Amino acid sequence: MIPSVMPTYNRAPLSFVSGEGSWLVEADGRRFLDLGAGIAVNALGHAHPDLVAALTEQAQKLWHVSNLYRIPQQQALADRLVEHTFADTVFFTNSGTEACELAVKMARKYWHDHGRPERTDIIAFEGAFHGRSSAGIAAAGGEKLTRGFAPLLPGFVHLPWGDTEALRAAITETTGAVIVEPVQGEGGIRPLPDAALREIRAICDEHGLLLILDEVQCGMGRTGRLFAHEWAGIAPDIMMVAKGIGGGFPLGAVLATEEAARGMTAGTHGSTYGGNPLGCAVGCAVFDRVADPAFLAEVGRKGGLLRQKLEALVAAHPDILDEVRGAGLMLGLKCKAANTDLVAAGYDEQILTVPAADNVVRLLPPLTISDEEISEAVARLDRAASRLEPS
Numbered sequence: 143m144i145p146s147v148m149p150t151y152n153r154a155p156l157s158f159v160s161g162e163g164s165w166l167v168e169a170d171g172r173r174f175l176d177l178g179a180g181i182a183v184n185a186l187g188h189a190h191p192d193l194v195a196a197l198t199e200q201a202q203k204l205w206h207v208s209n210l211y212r213i214p215q216q217q218a219l220a221d222r223l224v225e226h227t228f229a230d231t232v233f234f235t236n237s238g239t240e241a242c243e244l245a246v247k248m249a250r251k252y253w254h255d256h257g258r259p260e261r262t263d264i265i266a267f268e269g270a271f272h273g274r275s276s277a278g279i280a281a282a283g284g285e286k287l288t289r290g291f292a293p294l295l296p297g298f299v300h301l302p303w304g305d306t307e308a309l310r311a312a313i314t315e316t317t318g319a320v321i322v323e324p325v326q327g328e329g330g331i332r333p334l335p336d337a338a339l340r341e342i343r344a345i346c347d348e349h350g351l352l353l354i355l356d357e358v359q360c361g362m363g364r365t366g367r368l369f370a371h372e373w374a375g376i377a378p379d380i381m382m383v384a385k386g387i388g389g390g391f392p393l394g395a396v397l398a399t400e401e402a403a404r405g406m407t408a409g410t411h412g413s414t415y416g417g418n419p420l421g422c423a424v425g426c427a428v429f430d431r432v433a434d435p436a437f438l439a440e441v442g443r444k445g446g447l448l449r450q451k452l453e454a455l456v457a458a459h460p461d462i463l464d465e466v467r468g469a470g471l472m473l474g475l476k477c478k479a480a481n482t483d484l485v486a487a488g489y490d491e492q493i494l495t496v497p498a499a500d501n502v503v504r505l506l507p508p509l510t511i512s513d514e515e516i517s518e519a520v521a522r523l524d525r526a527a528s529r530l531e532p533s
């Protein structure tokens with residue numbers, strides 16, 4: 143008989159009743175060091191006092207009113223994002239996949255309104271993940287995401303990851319935009335080299351294409367900059383954000399330049415819940431901590447520390463581990479053993495990590511993780527790797 147919760151997930155036999163900073167606690171009191179952070183969502187860890195205060199304060203006043211009315215919390219968060227990024231304007235969603243929907247719609251509307259309605263194609267890269275909606279799976283294109291869900295939303299072209307020569311060759315009269323993650327998350331923590339991202343930007347400029355960056359996983363401070371594309375010194379036309387922006391409250395956003403958003407006039411798009419007072423009150427509290435340059439510098443420093451310790455771990459377990467990759471506190475352990483075996487061995491050592499494609503184990507700790515917790519995490523991963531070695 144089908145379970146009452148639809149069985150679309152492969153769940154670990156773990157269940158948590160509370161969280162505190164970098165730790166999750168089971169009902170029996172067992173404490174797990176959380177290096178998954180809800181897949182890069184709990185940017186400030188669990189039960190951060192600022193976020194609890196922002197949420198409860200707002201919860202006592204007003205949860206939801208609808209976008210029929212002005213929402214000051216939404217305005218405040220949009221103003222912060224516009225001030226700190228390339229963007230001129232922001233639309234709020236509840237998730238990353240909804241951000242993908244709007245990014246795709248916005249690109250198509252842009253060309254429609256520019257009298258070039260044939261420019262509907264969006265070029266994407268293999269190994270991408272853009273969410274589970276019809277547009278999201280069609281954009282990513284991977285067999286695991288799309289199998290059985292035909293007919294797929296048309297208008298996506300897929301190229302080898304980061305292949306700028308293939309990109310030049312693929313552009314036609316019907317190309318309208320390029321979509322790419324600066325650091326692939328689900329694809330196995332693969333950072334696009336800065337030079338490749340700059341070249342993609344240059345190619346888009348040459349052909350007048352819109353550049354859509356998916357920073358749902360790598361954005362909001364994860365790499366040590368507010369957004370990962372800043373490392374390459376370029377800016378997109380449209381950017382998808384979610385995960386860390388709400389610190390655990392479901393919140394997403396599409397950021398855009400005035401030019402790219404020109405077609406998005408009243409009545410062209412909407413969301414019942416997107417940008418609700420609760421989510422945006424929490425989002426402002428997250429933003430005020432994460433956008434602080436001192437906080438971002440700490441993410442960079444701690445990322446370097448974790449990376450250094452992981453390099454030593456790889457050297458100590460050459461039969462189990464292959465290499466470390468990623469940026470800031472978005473790191474991946476490419477494995478020689480099965481990545482899912484290492485994740486499972488981690489459960490036995492009370493450390494949580496997340497598998498990704500390309501046989502990678504993802505380490506996405508809360509950005510607030512301490513140096514001591516980093517040492518403890520690596521000690522636990524060391525014991526987990528030892529469990530996989532023949533005794």
Ligand SMILES: *Cc1c(COP(=O)(O)O)cnc(C)c1O
Pocket residue numbers: 236237238239240271272273274323327328356357358359360384385
């Ligand atoms: C998680 C993710 C999404 C989808 O976000 P949801 O909130 O799960 O809909 C899209 N793009 C990237 C890069 C992601 O990591």
